[in-house]
Amino acid sequence: MKKYLALKASAGSGKTFALTVRYITLLLKGANPKEILTLTFTNKAANEMSERIYNTLLSLGEDKAYLSAIITQSGFSEEKIFEKKDYLIDLFSNATLSIFTIDKFINKILREFSGYAGVNDDFEIKEDDIEKISSKFLKSLDLENFDKLIDFSLFENKKYNSLFEIFKNIFEKGEDIETVNIDLSLIELQKKEALDEALKIKEFILSCEVASNSAKKAVDYENFEELISKKWLEKESAQDYSYFKKCSNDLLEKYFQKTKEEVGNYYKLRSAFSLSRLFELYKLFKAYKRRYNSSKNYLHFDDISNICYELLSSKIDKEFLYFRLDSNFSHILIDEFQDTSLLQYKILKPLIEEILSSTDFKTFFYVGDTKQSIYRFRGGKRELFDYVLKTNDMINVEVLNTNYRSCEEVVNFVNKSFNSLPFYEYYDQLAIHQDGYVEVYEDEALLDDDKFVNLAKKISELMQKGVNSNDIAILTYTNDDVLNIYSYLKRMFPSLKISTEMTSKLINQENVKAVINAIKYLYFKEDIYKENLNAIIGKEPKSSFEYETDLKYKSVQEVILKIADYLEITDDNIIKFIELASSYKNIVDFIYEVDNLDASIENSEKIGLQILTIFKSKGLEFHTVLLLDRVKQKVPNRNSLLFEYDDVNLKNIYYKIGGLDNYSQEYKEALQKEKTLEFEDELNILYVALTRARKNMIVFKKKEKSVFDLLSLKEFSSGEIIASENKSKNYEKTKKVVYIPKQIGKQEKPLNIQDNNETYTLHAKYFGIATHYCLEMMNEFDENSLLLAINLVENRFSIYLNKEDIQKIKTRVSKLVSNEEFISLIQNGTFSKEQSLFYKDELKIIDLLVEKDGKYYIFDYKTTKDELQEHIEQVNFYKEAIKSIVSSDEVYSYIIYLNENNIKLKKV
DNA sequence: CAGTATGACATTTTT
DNA sequence: TGTCATACTG
Numbered sequence: 001m002k003k004y005l006a007l008k009a010s011a012g013s014g015k016t017f018a019l020t021v022r023y024i025t026l027l028l029k030g031a032n033p034k035e036i037l038t039l040t041f042t043n044k045a046a047n048e049m050s051e052r053i054y055n056t057l058l059s060l061g062e063d064k065a066y067l068s069a070i071i072t073q074s075g076f077s078e079e080k081i082f083e084k085k086d087y088l089i090d091l092f093s094n095a096t097l098s099i100f101t102i103d104k105f106i107n108k109i110l111r112e113f114s115g116y117a118g119v120n121d122d123f124e125i126k127e128d129d130i131e132k133i134s135s136k137f138l139k140s141l142d143l144e145n146f147d148k149l150i151d152f153s154l155f156e157n158k159k160y161n162s163l164f165e166i167f168k169n170i171f172e173k174g175e176d177i178e179t180v181n182i183d184l185s186l187i188e189l190q191k192k193e194a195l196d197e198a199l200k201i202k203e204f205i206l207s208c209e210v211a212s213n214s215a216k217k218a219v220d221y222e223n224f225e226e227l228i229s230k231k232w233l234e235k236e237s238a239q240d241y242s243y244f245k246k247c248s249n250d251l252l253e254k255y256f257q258k259t260k261e262e263v264g265n266y267y268k269l270r271s272a273f274s275l276s277r278l279f280e281l282y283k284l285f286k287a288y289k290r291r292y293n294s295s296k297n298y299l300h301f302d303d304i305s306n307i308c309y310e311l312l313s314s315k316i317d318k319e320f321l322y323f324r325l326d327s328n329f330s331h332i333l334i335d336e337f338q339d340t341s342l343l344q345y346k347i348l349k350p351l352i353e354e355i356l357s358s359t360d361f362k363t364f365f366y367v368g369d370t371k372q373s374i375y376r377f378r379g380g381k382r383e384l385f386d387y388v389l390k391t392n393d394m395i396n397v398e399v400l401n402t403n404y405r406s407c408e409e410v411v412n413f414v415n416k417s418f419n420s421l422p423f424y425e426y427y428d429q430l431a432i433h434q435d436g437y438v439e440v441y442e443d444e445a446l447l448d449d450d451k452f453v454n455l456a457k458k459i460s461e462l463m464q465k466g467v468n469s470n471d472i473a474i475l476t477y478t479n480d481d482v483l484n485i486y487s488y489l490k491r492m493f494p495s496l497k498i499s500t501e502m503t504s505k506l507i508n509q510e511n512v513k514a515v516i517n518a519i520k521y522l523y524f525k526e527d528i529y530k531e532n533l534n535a536i537i538g539k540e541p542k543s544s545f546e547y548e549t550d551l552k553y554k555s556v557q558e559v560i561l562k563i564a565d566y567l568e569i570t571d572d573n574i575i576k577f578i579e580l581a582s583s584y585k586n587i588v589d590f591i592y593e594v595d596n597l598d599a600s601i602e603n604s605e606k607i608g609l610q611i612l613t614i615f616k617s618k619g620l621e622f623h624t625v626l627l628l629d630r631v632k633q634k635v636p637n638r639n640s641l642l643f644e645y646d647d648v649n650l651k652n653i654y655y656k657i658g659g660l661d662n663y664s665q666e667y668k669e670a671l672q673k674e675k676t677l678e679f680e681d682e683l684n685i686l687y688v689a690l691t692r693a694r695k696n697m698i699v700f701k702k703k704e705k706s707v708f709d710l711l712s713l714k715e716f717s718s719g720e721i722i723a724s725e726n727k728s729k730n731y732e733k734t735k736k737v738v739y740i741p742k743q744i745g746k747q748e749k750p751l752n753i754q755d756n757n758e759t760y761t762l763h764a765k766y767f768g769i770a771t772h773y774c775l776e777m778m779n780e781f782d783e784n785s786l787l788l789a790i791n792l793v794e795n796r797f798s799i800y801l802n803k804e805d806i807q808k809i810k811t812r813v814s815k816l817v818s819n820e821e822f823i824s825l826i827q828n829g830t831f832s833k834e835q836s837l838f839y840k841d842e843l844k845i846i847d848l849l850v851e852k853d854g855k856y857y858i859f860d861y862k863t864t865k866d867e868l869q870e871h872i873e874q875v876n877f878y879k880e881a882i883k884s885i886v887s888s889d890e891v892y893s894y895i896i897y898l899n900e901n902n903i904k905l906k907k908v
Numbered sequence: 909c910a911g912t913a914t915g916a917c918a919t920t921t922t923t
Numbered sequence: 924t925g926t927c928a929t930a931c932t933g
Contacts, residue, residue, distance in 0.1 A: 043922085217913090218912090231913075241911095241912095242911055242912080242933080243911090243933085300923095301923050375921080378920085378921060478919060480919090613920070615919095615921070616920095633917065633926080633927080634926090635919055636925040685920085
């Protein structure tokens, strides 16, 4: 095993495999899980990582690929590894793991050193309410600074809101600059100077007899602003401008050059002024925000990394950090390194350096693929990958170029598309799977009104050729496209199950929005809310909304439910909204706080054809991919600031001004650099999109203005469509715990929400999921398995549940495994957990299914106290389903109520 | 026909 | 706020 290694892992080349092998090798070589710091970007990835390691340990030896890789890496013999297997499983499942997201890790550091950073260690993490902070900030300013802000805002013609956007942008970067004081009147003077010169040109042209109308129109300026909007100012000399050509002489050229010089001086002054003033105001804002955060005892994610970095760079030295951190990390593994931001890297740097300079057994490893860096807009810095290599010559680099994901046709197509691009680092990949199908289809419909006809046709064609709809994923550029395709396909194929993965805010979902407006109307009696409501639910404008209720005396949850039922719009999103609404104490709280609710919408069906954005698809793979061109054109980047970096060092910050590039060479170069990076982003998105398919890929290309023109794709097809392996109409896609929302709205029995029944809280939901997860992860129903499983639960659910909850789960499950009736029922049977079944058009998941002597036993776990009729109905449904599937009457079912004090087995 | 002016147009998102 | 298509100009 290389002690220090950077791994360039193209899409599908076995990145997670390499990480897992390395982790297990470290364990074999005697490392403790706690000291192996493994960093990922999302919680999902962190969970998957620990599960993958755990599962690989459990089946160590069964998978030859893993085994031989581990043998090679560790240098241990097969026997030696088997010998250690049980010990490793035990070690891993009982240890505190250090597998986190980068953000969580930085958060951890800050909490440990909170005293030095001047923050409380129990701060909350949440989104900023920029509107509130900015208005309070304005009020906090003294007259002089307030004037400065107003002046700046007027001068740059910026709204206050966009000013705070810029502050946020600076804050994310965590950069700072020196400011200089330039008087605004100086700029006004310079403007006049330039205008005076330009008026000479005007006079000259107007008195030139041969001047064309266009030439006269080109000098129709009265003030400075009109002057600089003229295109001819960008020319090198006056005669380069065709409308001036006829009048051109030395005198005009003299005026022209002088005007250009004065305008150039204006730009220099203005950019220096604007940048300085902006940072001056930013510093005030930052200081104010610190005070505000500390008074409210909360921080934003950006605050955390910002403060943490300040702490490390000024207040404490790295030795101190290293020795004070509650765990010493001897090994670091970083996943998706190309997405690391500069700030994050700077925070990790001392830890990495300590490892690199140590003579002990300490290792450093990072994997990534700069071609898959598509998150630059939120800070990801791909240059870091090579920079770290370049600046630390002990680090080795390896490249993974075998593709284990896609079939030959797909791999070859991607190779062909990317390897001839100049300035794009690409190594050809080698496919291990044969065959496959690739098609580039020039879709004329994409430019018409009926955009998705051909997409729909292709889908039905694929399904006829034996591709299961579950195996198809449609990838798009925007969330908007996802929605449009979803509703189009729903219309065309009403019975087709479609799942969309979108992150859109719950409060923006139509039904939820309708209820919010209805409640606001009832509270404020302002017509605007009623009209909003009418528009959303499709009623005529001015329709009345009559609803008798007493907002004050009912719980917020009850009000939402009643109104949603009244409007007949109760759905999954409304139910989630009701669950979340428990956090509002009363209706007034709700009215004023609801707009800040940050939760996301419930995604539709959990099974079926998938539609998602390319960004969302990163890290995933699909049997068949339909890739859609960018439907609408790309928008330009609207940041007001331009950060120019040399590798990873900040070179300059510019305040973006249109036209400045004509007068400042360095600004022009910085703009050019930014453009190159944006171009790379665009190619990277294409790379991610084209590497998701395992078997079949169909590209829908626009006839004109297609993004695929970057790769010069032409109409093309190669190979044969590969049918799905699983032919059943809707089969399980994941073995994950699926939460089915409780149908609160449809219950017969009136709800008793006021007594704060825990059944309906999110917390209870996670408690239930965690309990199910614990039971799912147990290999055997005994205490030993429970210990292992509870550890996994802790690692996975510690965000949602506290120690007591975990203990409660442990107690409950422990009661179950010592329950004689239960044990005797399952003894000597073969059992399958989380068995999904599809029956009468419904997908259900059975918690535990046991087969014994030709008899079947169904078990369903419940963590609620209440024994509801619907539980019985649900289990009866399972029973019917199993009976019909196995064609036997010997099916028995039980509901297991996992109560705190006792276990109840209820035969149904 | 080449150069110029003008108006319409639009993203991605975790912690 | 940059890009693109389109109309206009000489």
